[in-house]
Amino acid sequence: MSRRLIILSCFVFFACSKDAILEDQVIVRPEIPSGFPSLPDSPGNQLTAARIKLGKRLFFEKLLSNDNSISCSSCHFQQLAFSDPSPTSLGIQGQIGFRNAQPLFNLGFKEHFFRDGGVNNLRLSSLNPISNPNEMGSDIVSVIKRLKASGRYADDFQLAYQDTISALSILNALECFQRILISGNSKFDQWKRGETELNASEELGRNLFFSSRTNCSSCHGGFNFSSDDFKSNGLFETYADSGRQRITTLASDRGKFAIPSLRNISVTAPYMHNGGIETLEDVLSLYNEGGTNFENKDELIQPLNLTDTEIAALLDFLLTLKDDSFLNNPAYKQ
Ligand code: HEC
Ligand code: HEC
Structure with missing residues (x-):
């Protein structure tokens, strides 16, 4: 390769990857159906393409559970509005929960989560399924360890939150993905x-x-x-x-x-x-x-x-x- 070509291809490479990074940092404003209120802000966790993408990866990630067997999507199926056809969901090792899994949509507009309203914050709500012994049976520290050990996530966390794999960024990313689950076109x-x-x-x-x-x-x-x-x-x-x-x-x-x-x-x-x-x-x-x-x-x-x-x-x-x-x-x- 001639020197000029090498310089040129380097330039193209950097230009492209910079564009990709910029595109991932763009603030996403989900389309709000008519008749809906505006989507309340989530302080310190503005929606960006990179954050939503990371949140989606985590939503489908079995490493969130103690024995790597289930992900959020094991109990929340999109075709069923992210609900579960089982009366009470099966968690790790066939553990049976005691409530029916709720569908997931329009969560960014809600103030109370779970059937008893035990959590008032969508960001924190992900801690429940991760640590519930009948669901993912894990804890956030172990989740961080497993994600780090997989070697597949460091870049995504860096891109989304300019952060290493941390509890806050895991919860934030899951929140971003859940905030874009908006249903208003029936x-x-x-x-x-x-x-x-x-x-x-x-x-x-x-x-x-x-x-x-x-x-x-x-x-x-x-x-x-x-x-x-x-x-x-x-x-x-x-x-x-x-x-x-x-x-x-x-x-x-x-x-x-x-x-x-x-x-x-x-x-x-x-x-x-x-x-x-x-x-x-x-x-x-x-x-x-x-x-x-x-x-x-x-x-x-x-x-x-x-x-x-x-x-x-x-x-x-x-x-x-x-x-x-x-x-x-x-x-x-x-
Ligand atoms: C083992 C099955 C199971 C898994 C895995 C699971 N969930 Fe759930 N989810 C449930 C059940 C059951 C409820 C209702 C619990 C209750 O009311 O006490 C629920 C409720 C919720 C709610 C409350 C919705 C509302 O409208 O109040 C959210 C949000 C949620 N889940 C998100 C998640 C996320 C994110 C994950 C992955 C980190 C996840 N779930 C993993 C079974 C599960
Ligand atoms: C006093 C308030 C109230 C009224 C009035 C009411 N509902 Fe409900 N509805 C509820 C509550 C609370 C639940 C959930 C109960 C539970 O989880 O055990 C529910 C559950 C439901 C469900 C099941 C939803 C699910 O996802 O499991 C349907 C369907 C429903 N209601 C339809 C109706 C219809 C149709 C009417 C009018 C005939 C009606 N409701 C009147 C409070 C009400």
Whole structure:
């Protein structure tokens, strides 16, 4: 190679890699669906392409678990809106958890995490699955060791956070990936934007859902079909899982659980905190009957006396909340 060519190729090489670095540092502003509030900032953890990429790698990384057998994606499947088809998820060595895995979307807008709202910060929420003995059974220090030993991550952490592999950067990166999981393009959203029509049954279901006859939207309302609050819908007469009481210790919070978003509800079966209800039809029967006589049952849960046509319409409406573009979004794939 002539000297000139060597100099030229060096120049091209540096120019390209510098561009790649710059591109990775670009601040990402996810598209926010109409009708949504703006995405609250996550202080000190601005979204960049490199951080999202690292967060995604970690989300699919089995080295996060104690025996390298499971990753976040083992219990949170994209096609199921990042929920789990098992009533209660299997952790390392077949350990069975005690709750149904929640779907993961629109998390950057939420203030409480987990079914009892035990964590108020998305960044910190990843510590729970990593250290829960029924889930990944590990701890953040061991995760750092395993990632370092793999020799596959140092550059990515450097690029994303100008940091070595550290606890904070692991949590930050996982947060970045989870913040871009935004779902707001269901048939219902398209209808709201005037892009499509609802059929007669979906329309009847929509009216029922938002009516004071069913009260569904009093709890499952707003842009995310959840008021981000804790209630009992009278699923049980006595609750094995004390729910919100685990956090507040108040007897009045026993059996109260996070109100789930109903977005993508047709793909997140089984339902409720324990995954105890298999179908949406059965969920609607529970509400139609008005739940049990549990002492903390919310007063809005009353027998509804809906006809079969009305129940079918409510179901048809719930099906319009599925967002295929989210479930198939290539940006979330491994
Ligand atoms: C063994 C299965 C399992 C694994 C592995 C797992 N999760 Fe989960 N996830 C669950 C279960 C079960 C819940 C509900 C737990 C509860 O409410 O106590 C949950 C809840 C969550 C929530 C709360 C969502 C909300 O709306 O409040 C987030 C966020 C989350 N997981 C993220 C992750 C991340 C990130 C990882 C990997 C670091 C991960 N999960 C690994 C089973 C799992
Ligand atoms: C008082 C508040 C409240 C009202 C009113 C209410 N829900 Fe719920 N809903 C909840 C709570 C809380 C849960 C979760 C309970 C649990 O985890 O055990 C839930 C769970 C669900 C689920 C299962 C979600 C999942 O991911 O597991 C569906 C579906 C549902 N509700 C639909 C409806 C419909 C349809 C109506 C109206 C007929 C309605 N809800 C009325 C509070 C309410």
